[in-house]
Amino acid sequence: MGETYYIGVDVGTSSVRAGLVSRLGSVVKMHTIPITVSNPKPDFYEQDSEEIWTSVCEAVKFVTSEIADKSSIHGLGFDATCSLVVLDGSLKPVTVSPATGEDRFNIMMWMDHRAKEQADRINAGGHEVLKYVGGKVSLEMQTPKLLWLKTHLKETWRRASHFLDLPDFLTFRATGRLSRSLCSTVCKWTYKCDGISQEWDRGFFKDVGLEDLAEDGWRKIGQEVLPPGTDCGQLSAEAAAQLGLSESTHVATSLIDAHAGGLALVSAQAKAKEDLVGRLGLICGTSTCHMCVSEQPIFVPGVWGPYLSAMVPDCWLNEGGQSATGALVDHVIKSHPASAKCPQSDKYGWLEGILTVMAKEKGLAHVSLLTKDVHVYPDFHGNRSPLAEPSMMGMVCGLTLDVSERNLAVLYLATIQALAYGTRHIVEQLQASGHVITSVLMCGGLSNSPVFISTHADALGVPVLIPATKQSVLLGSAMLGAAASGDFPDLTSAAIAMGGAAQAFHPTKELKEYHDKKYGIFKRMQTEQLEYRRTMGSI
Structure with missing residues (x-):
């Protein structure tokens, strides 16, 4: 055969x-x-x-x-x-x-x-x-x-x-x-x-x-x-x-494309259906979708769902999201005066190389510490979750007259951290409503960035798993074809059989306080923007 x-x-x-x-x-x-x-x-x-x-x-x-x-x-x-x-x-x-x-x-x-x-x-x-x-x-x-x-x-x-x-x-x-x-x-x-x-x-x-x-x-x-x-x-x-x-x-x-990616992500290293629960899949493209399933329906304010059998048969799906992630990082790079120096073929690698040199010169143990004075609020295209407010806008604190590639690299890092804090906000809402998130899995363009991966592990305090099969969305759609062919008993069986292995990235414990403080600033920036809107709403 x-x-x-x-x-x-x-x-x-x-x-x-x-x-x-x-x-x-x-x-x-x-x-x-x-x-x-x-x-x-x-x-x-x-x-x-x-x-x-x-x-x-x-x-x-x-x-x-x-x-x-x-x-x-x-x-x-x-x-x-x-x-x-x-x-x-x-x-x-x-x-x-x-x-x-x-x-x-x-x-x-x-x-x-x-x-x-x-x-x-x-x-x-x-x-x-x-x-x-x-x-x-x-x-x-x-x-x-x-x-x-x-x-x-x-x-x-x-x-x-x-x-x-x-x-x-x-x-x-x-x-x-x-x-x-x-x-x-x-x-x-x-x-x-x-x-x-x-x-x-x-x-x-x-x-x-x-x-x-x-x-x-x-x-x-x-x-x-x-x-x-x-x-x-x-x-x-x-x-x-x-x-x-x-x-x-x-x-x-x-x-839907994010759901195909979510199916493949939560199936990585899974051996049984119960292994699919408690995992948060991040499908990182122009936007990012946050997918997790539960055995019983869980209603989460500002997060879509629960949807029965919308991704995994007989499981309830909740779906959070950020409306601009890959698009935001690209915008930050392209709109900066130093963008002309950034090679399009490996922009993440180039910027992260600059950050590594800067951290070494400053005697910092971790690249993350370079953004102590730079804070970004990332809702440049509205907030999908958990505020469900499409009119939210972006904010940057810590601008100077510096237009060098080093300044761009720090702004890039602060933007990635802001996206991780946005995910943390979604996770907080999920867990407050009854989900237990034990790990995060990623696919898509930004998941090719080591800094993006490590920042999410550090900011969320849980392991990030990167599947061996990088093309998770394509794999998810192929799992559908496998189930339809009759070669497997059902979609869950096909997904578990085809899910493959994954590499784990664990949180850096000594960065917990740093990210906790920056996350607190993230939340305050969000609150301040809403307060500015209330103030100007009377005009």
Whole structure:
């Protein structure tokens, strides 16, 4: 019997990636293709579903080009950002762009913040479904965006026949089946799944002004909702030809990209289902998502969830997040006068090398101590958790006239520390509500930084585990394909079998007081900003 493979496809904010993955969870081959992000106005972020599908096909063909027997590829899993895709009755794109009106841009991205007014209006209603999103629906979720489209783009609303989450758009293109994933519908669309009933809440949609979506048995937003990893069909003849695969390939019900990463992270070094509980997965990209599961539902103020079976079958998921992390670090570097000296190929390594030299020259035992006089509050793109306040802004304390690369390196370090304190704030809220967090696992761009890893271990006071398989999001989507193929009893079994090993980084005890003090300043900066807002609110 020959080798068995699965394909994971990850559609992130700025690129499409495909990975060929072995039965043991090794990423054998990977390919990345950049995709367009249109930003026609401030807070408006849009994409093109046809460009994305074409890129998916190209990436999959690349990673499978050396596999002669395509029937050895048993399963295909998709993950993508939780972005809103609009299609007409012929399943063709319908514009979400008021700037150009081109049907090319038919995706309202996760990071699109145009629907703040609609989110505020929904939250003012205090509907019961809001208790599953930390008490407030985020403007990054789909119901505010749907309401914005209905209010501002009436022609788009009239023409639209299907509203999909991007992960479900991919399974539709692969199979021709308009099934929806429990992951995206529960986490981003207020679909109800509480262990007793599973349904759209008609009263909520009526209350917020979206009652027309209930027509024809909810046809426009989903009549069939399936758990992640469920076989949602084999490849259609058209999709098989486009992807260069066999029609025998099973396609899995999808996950949101962060949830795919979370599934792979919490499965690293796990031997049984109970090992998945008590771990916090950090999926670090443009933003960071914080994922943890529990056996019973835990409601956490300002943190999304609990969502049943949205990531791990029969477990409840809570999801925190920071709206700008990789994007913030990039912004801090690019906006500094010394950025021209920073090599783009290894910017983290270059800056961390400068920090090491500085610490040695100053006789400091730890690089972390260089930021004693520099403090950053990191909410440059709002606070997703636990304040759930998208209008929060960034703050920097300790600026001077110094514009050297050393000054940039210290500011970079202070920014990383601030992100770690933001995670600590989320962890505090999780633990105050009943979670017990024993370790943190990381994947994504920032997890390639040794300083980012060690800072989180030191600031949080728990071990940080870095999986041997670096491409956790791709691995998570491949786990879906493995479960759908029937090669494993269920998704949990596939995840544990493919999770792999991880390296542990432990906290530095002598830095505890330092980070405790800086975290206290972080909290005061947060409080001060809110006080400044109250003061100026009377003007």
